[in-house]
Amino acid sequence: MLEIRDLSAGYGHRHVLEQISLKASEGEVVGVIGPNGSGKTTLLKTITKVLEPISGTVLIDGTNVDEMQSKEIAKKVAVVSQVISINFEFTVEDIVLMGRTPYIKGSETVEDINIVKDAMEKTNTLFLKDRLITQLSGGELQRVIIARAFAQDPKVLLLDEPTSHLDITNQIDILNLVKHASRKGMVVVAVIHDLNLAAYYCDKICLLQDGKLISVGTPDQVLTPQNIERAFNIPVEVIPNEITNSLYVIPVLEPLHDTLH
Amino acid sequence: MDKPGKSVILILAILLIVAIITNTAIGSTSISPDVTARILVAEIFEGMIDITGKIFPSVTANMQANGYYPVEKTWTNSQEVIIRDIRLPRVLLAVLVGAALSTAGCAMQGLLKNPMADPYIIGMSSGAALGASLGFVMLLPVQLLSFVGAVITIFVVYNISKIGGKVPVDTLLLSGIAVGSLLAAITSLIIFISHSPHQIIFWLMGGLWTASWDKVKITSVMIIFGVLILYRYAWNLNVMLLGEEQAQYLGLDIEKVKRYVLVLSALVTAAAVSVSGIIGFVGLIIPHIMRIIVGPDHRILFPASTLMGAVFLVLCDTFSRTILDSVELPVGIVTAMFGAPFFIYLLRKRRQSLYA
């Protein structure tokens, strides 16, 4: 279980997160939504101590991350970052093997290799194994980085817009995969920009605005027209989506006529 | 490590052995490679007898009594002396210095993620040069002072760059350049007011003409251990290439990796510089060339750079001591004159950015 208590963080003198408290349990997919610059990425950085918090605590299975070595944290928490660029010609397999870094002493074992293979199978990247990481498409790269996170064999998986570069099929594949992993006992926290995907996949949603958590709860509770208008500053309609049995968020826009004047 | 990587290492290792034998054979007195190899084998054998003699005196005494000897002696004593006491220590010193500079350059390029990085980049060469200059003018041991100069410099630069327990890589580079310039200015001042500036200038150009078995012994310990321990950071350096944030997500204590890699690179570089002066270019281009050939994986790149650096400096040094009849060229001139054009050729051939 991941528990965040009164977490505040920032860069230099600039406060970005204020007093965030949040719980995420095994089997739950927790979505983090909010406008650009609201502090979603900062939240994920603070959880892993890559950014030192100003105050507050983060507990993983009851242990304070402050008392954990970076290696121990990496065995528990894996992060898939929003922007990744790798300019060095490593093979895909090597990159996924890097997920085993916190476990490897000396050189990799057969077990490490098997876990890596398994992670690549799950993310449909095994066929890319010998390709160079510099020569992948954006979507392929994203899947490889997710494979690397799986190779860490984490308790908690933090994803920062994991589907931003993926086509519709891969979006659904990856989110299904993540959902499956959570059902198998992982804690998943994912930043998702697409509110409809968030509504469908998340068990719990946190809405961030200006570094403050303005609403936490089930998709039904959080994705109300009032909340969304308040955070994103645009009028929306929220209607039940009967096909998927979730919600559908529609921005209320003027119909576009003749744009070709 | 994959198969192609292993075969490159094997080829380079064979290349190095061939280079050692042939280059020991080359010199003003001509001794054939065949005879050279025989002398070398005999020397190695005698060395082993010496060692076993200390452990099992009776066995050795027995072998000597029976006249057991693996290589028939077909050479003159003077040939043996030239090979053993003059050429071999020189070639071995070239091996050690080339290996040290190339490995340290490889480590610095990986750590700083900067294609301009070489073993000297954060001011070590200037520190060593100042130490050596002081040694020359004050008639103190030059080797020791240059070593100390390099080590103190890296210590100072590291601590200047430290902000709140962290050492940002760009601050490290910039403070290295600043401290380096300051020390270089002081060295220039010493050269300017010195009565015999030639010694210092020669030292700055880099050369191995002062090679001796003593120097080989002192530096080999530090260089071999330093290089082998650096190899242990190969995987960590690979992970660092993903960027510091990613490396942290993967559980790396990046400040610790920086500290250890810097200290180890500094020690092997200082050991090399203290016996050879400032030999440029080996530590810059050999790692780049090997990266083009074997890729960025330090598990292969490190040993490949070590071996290639050694081969390259042995060849350059032979050239520098044999090209002119009466004098030796400083080997630093030769490394740049051969290295630079070849490197430009590779850059053009690749037609793609060499480095991130």
Ligand SMILES: Nc1ncnc2c1ncn2[C@@H]1O[C@H](COP(=O)(O)OP(=O)(O)OP(=O)(O)O)[C@@H](O)[C@H]1O
């Ligand atoms: N390294 C940094 N130094 C200073 N300020 C930063 C830094 N990174 C982010 N910020 C600021 O912190 C705030 C929150 O940024 P953050 O990256 O957490 O937003 P986000 O919610 O992830 O946005 P997006 O949806 O665009 O990814 C922003 O105002 C941003 O400008």
Ligand SMILES: [Mg+2]
């Ligand atoms: Mg973000």
